[in-house]
Amino acid sequence: MGNSFDEQKSIDKARKRVENIKGFYKHLAAYVLVNAFLLIMHAINLDPGEKFWSWGTFITAISWGIGLLAHWLTVYSRNVFFSKDWEERKIQQYLEREKNRSDKWE
Numbered sequence: 001m002g003n004s005f006d007e008q009k010s011i012d013k014a015r016k017r018v019e020n021i022k023g024f025y026k027h028l029a030a031y032v033l034v035n036a037f038l039l040i041m042h043a044i045n046l047d048p049g050e051k052f053w054s055w056g057t058f059i060t061a062i063s064w065g066i067g068l069l070a071h072w073l074t075v076y077s078r079n080v081f082f083s084k085d086w087e088e089r090k091i092q093q094y095l096e097r098e099k100n101r102s103d104k105w106e
Contacts, residue, residue, distance in 0.1 A: 024075045031068050035061045 042057055 020075045024071055027068060027071050031061075031064055035064070 038060055039057070043052055046052060
């Protein structure tokens, strides 16, 4: 019985991982398509004498790219920011601390 529970837990974890990876690739595709569109539209609509290579041209790509990088880190890196593993360790630490406190007064 425990084995089937562990197996189901592993399957659920694998499914969650695949969903996270799919979510990242959807985010990446949206980033590429939208920024390509914005850059093309900016290039087409340049006023005479206006430069294409300016900060304003790439501010969306840069700021969104920072968010995309954070998304990548959460999907492909371990223990970045507040991962599930970090949450589990913290919960165990607090439970152990509470157990030790209650043992001292009994």
